[in-house]
Amino acid sequence: MNRSERVSTRQSPLQFLAAGAVATNRVVGLADLSLLEKWGAKGPGAASWLAERGVEVPQSIYASRPLPEGGLVVRVGSDEFFLEAGQLDQSLASFGELVPASADFTPVIREDAALRITGRGSLDLFAQTCGHPLQQSPMDQIIFTRVAGVSCGILPQSSGDELQYRVWFDPSYAVYLGEALLQIASELDNAASEPSV
Amino acid sequence: MKIIHCPVNGPRPLQEFYFGGQFRAVPTSEQEDAMTDAEWSDYAFNRDGSPGIQKEWWYHTPSGTWFIAERDIVTDVFVRTYLFDQADQESGNDG
Numbered sequence: 001m002n003r004s005e006r007v008s009t010r011q012s013p014l015q016f017l018a019a020g021a022v023a024t025n026r027v028v029g030l031a032d033l034s035l036l037e038k039w040g041a042k043g044p045g046a047a048s049w050l051a052e053r054g055v056e057v058p059q060s061i062y063a064s065r066p067l068p069e070g071g072l073v074v075r076v077g078s079d080e081f082f083l084e085a086g087q088l089d090q091s092l093a094s095f096g097e098l099v100p101a102s103a104d105f106t107p108v109i110r111e112d113a114a115l116r117i118t119g120r121g122s123l124d125l126f127a128q129t130c131g132h133p134l135q136q137s138p139m140d141q142i143i144f145t146r147v148a149g150v151s152c153g154i155l156p157q158s159s160g161d162e163l164q165y166r167v168w169f170d171p172s173y174a175v176y177l178g179e180a181l182l183q184i185a186s187e188l189d190n191a192a193s194e195p196s197v
Numbered sequence: 198m199k200i201i202h203c204p205v206n207g208p209r210p211l212q213e214f215y216f217g218g219q220f221r222a223v224p225t226s227e228q229e230d231a232m233t234d235a236e237w238s239d240y241a242f243n244r245d246g247s248p249g250i251q252k253e254w255w256y257h258t259p260s261g262t263w264f265i266a267e268r269d270i271v272t273d274v275f276v277r278t279y280l281f282d283q284a285d286q287e288s289g290n291d292g
Contacts (some may be wrong), residue, residue: 061205131210144206144260146213147198149257 010035013113013174017182027121027192028185031180033114034171035150036071037085037092043105044079053098057081062142064155074155082110082153082168112153113174115167115181121188122165128184129189130154136166203257204264206279217254219244220265250276 012034056065058075070086085092096107132145143154150173155166198210248271255266267276
């Protein structure tokens with residue numbers, strides 16, 4: 001089967017967010033990005049193998065770089081990388097098949113749940129759920145911390161004038177964490193829409 | 198909020214960490230062969246709880262980082278933390 005014939009049967013563990021997550025003018029916006037292709041590589045040869053495929057490998061641990069066709073690559077350890085494709089890019093789906101058996105690194109299957117959190121209330125959302133002060137964190141550097149008790153990787157990014165936070169976590173926590181964040185986001189929306197006394 | 202200094206991720210709240218127990222040297226194969234049942238039992242079941250600074254394993258759960266902490270078990274102050282293979286490089290403490 002070539003790449004164009006691939007039909008994804010994956011379902012997002014956060015698909016219940018879709019109904020209310022894309023509205024604009026919200027204090028906090030939650031977007032489910034779990035269906036973007038993800039892939040990992042771990043081992044001493046991972047960086048050079050990725051570079052041979054045109055991936056600009058971040059030099060420092062926890063740094064990230066954009067992929068040529070959208071998406072991003074994050075260095076999550078000295079010899080460990082996490083890659084996520086852009087919305088129209090399926091190239092990562094075949095990365096695992098390109099790795100020769102003799103390679104001195106291990107391809108890692110990644111099925112993380114993924115969120116994009118946007119809006120002026122994003123930091124208020126994290127202030128209620130995360131013990132790490134994200135407002136002091138540099139852009140494009142992943143932070144491993146906990147959100148509502150769930151271990152997450154959080155990548156602060158700037159998109160135009162607005163900050164956004166990419167969040168990855170184990171999919172078994174997707175329903176719990178998605179519902180918890182959605183509830184807090186709704187409360188922040190409601191609080192913002194109430195007339196001040 | 199109590200803060201622990203992870204040698205990789207920096208200062209983080211206690212809730213992000215897991216206590217992995219007292220750090221103890223694992224017996225070599227030669228030592229294992231020479232150990233009596235009583236010595237094995239002592240190694241397996243007994244821990245040193247004498248007051249003072251103790252070396253311990255700690256784990257930063259979100260990033261999967263195991264490291265060594267030297268903690269005063271009387272005052273619960275972390276004196277220093279470092280990765281297992283960086284014992285000669287001080288990483289930080291929480292005061």
